[in-house]
Amino acid sequence: MNFFATIGKRFLQFLATxxxxxxxxxxxxxHCLKPPFYWRQFLRQLQEIGYFxxxxxxxxxxxxxxxxxxxxxxxxxxxxAESAIATVVVLSMTRELGPVLAGLMVSGRxxxxxxxxxxxxxxxxxxxxxxxxxxxxxxxxxxxxxxAAVITLPLLVxxxxxxxxxxxxxxxxxxxxxxxxxxxxxxxxxxxxxxxNSGLIKAASFGFVIALMGCYHGYHSKGGAQGVGQATTHAxxxxxxxxxxxxxxxxxxxxxx
Amino acid sequence: xxxxxHKLDIRHLAKSFGQNHVLRDVSFSIDKAESLVxxxxxxxxxxxxxxxxxxxxxxxxxxxxxxxxxxxKMSKSAHEDAMKKFGMLFQGAALFDSLSIWENVAFGLLxxxxxxxxxxxxxxxxxxxDVGLSEDIAFSYPAELSGGMKxxxxxxxxxxxxxxxxxxxxPTTGLDPIMCSVIDTLIIKCxxxxxxxxxxxxxxxxxxRRIADKVAMLxxxxxxxxxxxxEMDTTDNPYVKQFIHGDLKGPIxxx
Numbered sequence: 001m002n003f004f005a006t007i008g009k010r011f012l013q014f015l016a017t018x019x020x021x022x023x024x025x026x027x028x029x030x031h032c033l034k035p036p037f038y039w040r041q042f043l044r045q046l047q048e049i050g051y052f053x054x055x056x057x058x059x060x061x062x063x064x065x066x067x068x069x070x071x072x073x074x075x076x077x078x079x080x081a082e083s084a085i086a087t088v089v090v091l092s093m094t095r096e097l098g099p100v101l102a103g104l105m106v107s108g109r110x111x112x113x114x115x116x117x118x119x120x121x122x123x124x125x126x127x128x129x130x131x132x133x134x135x136x137x138x139x140x141x142x143x144x145x146x147x148a149a150v151i152t153l154p155l156l157v158x159x160x161x162x163x164x165x166x167x168x169x170x171x172x173x174x175x176x177x178x179x180x181x182x183x184x185x186x187x188x189x190x191x192x193x194x195x196x197n198s199g200l201i202k203a204a205s206f207g208f209v210i211a212l213m214g215c216y217h218g219y220h221s222k223g224g225a226q227g228v229g230q231a232t233t234h235a236x237x238x239x240x241x242x243x244x245x246x247x248x249x250x251x252x253x254x255x256x257x
Numbered sequence: 258x259x260x261x262x263h264k265l266d267i268r269h270l271a272k273s274f275g276q277n278h279v280l281r282d283v284s285f286s287i288d289k290a291e292s293l294v295x296x297x298x299x300x301x302x303x304x305x306x307x308x309x310x311x312x313x314x315x316x317x318x319x320x321x322x323x324x325x326x327x328x329x330k331m332s333k334s335a336h337e338d339a340m341k342k343f344g345m346l347f348q349g350a351a352l353f354d355s356l357s358i359w360e361n362v363a364f365g366l367l368x369x370x371x372x373x374x375x376x377x378x379x380x381x382x383x384x385x386x387d388v389g390l391s392e393d394i395a396f397s398y399p400a401e402l403s404g405g406m407k408x409x410x411x412x413x414x415x416x417x418x419x420x421x422x423x424x425x426x427x428p429t430t431g432l433d434p435i436m437c438s439v440i441d442t443l444i445i446k447c448x449x450x451x452x453x454x455x456x457x458x459x460x461x462x463x464x465x466r467r468i469a470d471k472v473a474m475l476x477x478x479x480x481x482x483x484x485x486x487x488e489m490d491t492t493d494n495p496y497v498k499q500f501i502h503g504d505l506k507g508p509i510x511x512x
Contacts, residue, residue, distance in 0.1 A: 121353075128313050129351040133414070134341050134369035 024216050028146060031138035041144035049110050049145075049207075050152035054159065056109055057102045061160035064097050065089060065167025073176050085178075086186035089168035091195060098160040099199045100247050103206035106153065107239040111214040114145055115235035118218025119228035127219070142219070146211040153207030154200040161196065198254045205250065206243050213239035263322065264289045264454040265310070265422055270319035271478075272305055279305050281478030283319070287422075287471075292448060292455040294465050294486075296500060297475035298509065303458035304348075306475070307424050310456075311343060312336070323422070341369050344420035344453075348427045350411035352399035358385070358410055359395040365418040384413040387450075388443050405436040409443065416447050423448065425457040429464045441467040462501055465489075474500065476509065 072088045118141060121127050130137050165187060172178040214235045221231035266286040272279050279302035287293045297303050309316040312328070321328040323339055331339065344365075352361050362381035366372050372380075382392050388409040399407060408428065415423055428444060429437040441464050448455045457468060465472060466486065473483035474497050482494045489501060499507030 124349055125347045125351040126353055128308070128311075129345070129347055129353070131313055132311055132340070132343060132345040133365040133418075134337065135364070140368075 020220070021212075021216055024219075025212060028138060028142045028212065028215070031136065032143050032147065034136075034139065036139060038140050038144055041140060042148055045144050045148035046152060048113075049106070049148050049211075050155060053106050053109055053152075053156060056105050057156050057160050058163050060101050060105050061093070061098065061164040062167035062170075064101055065093060065164035065169075066171045068092055068097070068164075069168035069171040069176070073172075082176075082178075083186060085172060085176075086168070086183050087190045089172075090165050090187045090191050093164035093168075094161045094191070094195045094199045096199075096247075096251075098157050098164055099202040099206060100243065102157050102160045102203065103153070103210065103243045103247075104240055106149075106156065106207075107210045107213075107243060108236055110149065111210045111235045111239045112232045114211065114214030115218035115221070115232045116228055118215060119221035119231040122219060122221050123224055123228060137219075142215045145215055146208060149207035149211035150204050151207075153203040153210075157199055157203035158196075161199065198250075201254065202247060202250050205246055209242045209246060210239045213242065262288060264291070264324065265456070266320075266322035266325075267306075267310065268320040268322070270306060270309060270321070271317045272302070272309055272314060273317055278478055280309070280316075283475065283478070283480055285473050285480055285483060287454050287456060289454055290448075290452050292445075292457065292468055292470045293473060294457045294459060294469035294471070295473050295475055295480075296460060296462075296465060297458075298460065298500070301475050302478060303475055304426055307345070307426060307456065307458060311345060311424065312340065341365075341418065342421040344415035344418065344423040346408070346411045346415045346423070346425045346428055348430060350399075350404075350407040352407055352410055352414070354399050357396050357398055358402070361399065361410060362413045362417050364414060369418060380417060381413070384417050385410070387416070387447065388413045389439070405432050405439070408432065408436075408440055412440070412443055412447065416451060416453075419451060420453060422454045422456065423451075425455065425459075427459050427461075428457065429459065429461050434463075437461065437464060438467070444468055460500075462503075 068089045069085055072085050073082065076082050076084055076088075118127070121141075127137055127141070130140060169180075169183060169187070172183050173180050217231040217235040217238070221227045263286040268284050270280055270283040283302075283306055285293065285295075295303050295306070305314060308314040309319075310321055310328070316329070319329075323342075326339075328336060328339060352358075353364065356364070359378050359381040360367070362384050363377040366377040366380060367374065378395075382395055385392065385395060390406065390409055390413070394402065394406070399410070402410065412428075425444060428440050432440065444455065444457070445468055447453070455468070459465060469486040471483065472486050472489050473480050474494075475481070476496055482492065482497045484492065489497060492498070495508045498504075499509050
């Protein structure tokens with residue numbers, strides 16, 4: 001009997017969390033439209049999420065592009081289709097790997113830091129202090145983070161796309177002996193604007209999910225250092241899973257034709 | 258209707274967290290420029306009561322009259338305006354670590370009023386001097402300060418917007434006895450200077466005797482005793498007696 005009670009309790013908790021996250025999302029979006037907008041907080045977040053994530057995202061992208069070229073060469077050379085490598089690299093980077101890997105890396109970097117920062121502010125009563133100083137906590141803490149993440153993630157992914165393609169080019173030209181001009185020509189020959197755009201749409205929604213999860217778990221963290229630790233874990237795990245889930249849904253929607 | 262002469266009049270405040278009935282029926286009132294101290298053991302809901310008044314938690318039941326108007330029945334904008342007249346010193350000072358000391362002190366001014374940045378900085382520095390801190394620390398960050406200095410900055414921030422009511426959540430917890438006296442003296446000075454109404458929660462009896470005009474004791478979700486600070490020592494209420502003497506045996510521990 002206890003066993004079923006535990007399952008039931010867990011299930012109810014799960015439903016409650018979904019409800020709370022939905023309410024939090026609606027409230028955050030409504031506050032996006034309400035003044036005041038805190039520009040200084042927003043710029044700080046732009047710098048934090050965009051600029052300081054560049055090295056991590058860039059490194060991820062260059063190695064992914066390199067390994068893509070290497071692996072597809074192994075496969076394609078078995079039936080003399082080496083010329084398709086450039087296309088495979090650029091399409092995989094722009095449509096899938098750029099947004100997903102950048103999203104996952106940023107979720108580890110930014111989602112975690114948002115949850116830890118807001119969580120610490122919660123347990124040290126700084127969030128309460130904000131309210132007592134006639135400042136709306138959603139406008140001051142949540143809105144700048146969400147808006148900054150939605151704007152910067154596509155920009156980061158654009159960089160990741162370019163760097164990833166460059167990684168593929170490096171391996172193809174310097175290791176596999178491709179002709180540089182032909183490789184570049186192959187890269188752009190079959191690339192369509194929609195391939196890049198779909199990746200950017202994905203990136204913006206991943207940015208939203210990362211900031212939302214980081215803020216939600218941090219804002220609602222409880223009980224000291226342990227609570228902040230849990231909030232950080234939950235933020236990263238839930239945003240990573242949601243990124244992968246959302247990626248499938250968006251792919252099936254955007255490329256359903 | 259509430260009596261006009263009470264600054265803050267709390268009636269039948271109740272708040273539960275699930276099955277845990279923290280506040281059952283709390284009623285008290287404070288007059289203008291009066292200092293009320295609420296005493297009570299740890300976990301009796303003293304902080305919860307303050308958080309309910311400040312709208313950081315929403316009470317289950319009760320009425321909160323501020324200047325004769327119920328805070329819970331006001332329109333949103335009237336409530337926001339009313340909230341600007343409250344100040345709060347948090348237990349851990351709750352300074353914003355991403356902002357410098359003067360920006361912390363001036364936070365309420367910069368975000369709640371249309372004051373210019375330079376003017377706000379001047380006010381912040383003046384407030385820092387009021388609490389005995391020099392201008393030099395205005396540009397350092399909270400992490401560089403000691404606990405006692407943080408409390409003082411927190412006090413400067415709480416009084417920066419000239420609030421009508423100031424809440425103090427355990428202002429002397431975790432400080433050495435001399436720093437306790439310093440903070441208590443500053444609280445009295447600031448409250449007298451501003452003509453503000455003060456509501457303090459604490460379990461430090463030395464502090465109570467220094468800052469209180471009136472004392473109320475919270476136990477088991479209710480105010481079980483209230484009176485002037487002088488009456489505290491002569492009362493025959495067994496709860497108050499046990500609490501102020503710190504006895505191991507008595508009605509509070511016999512549960």
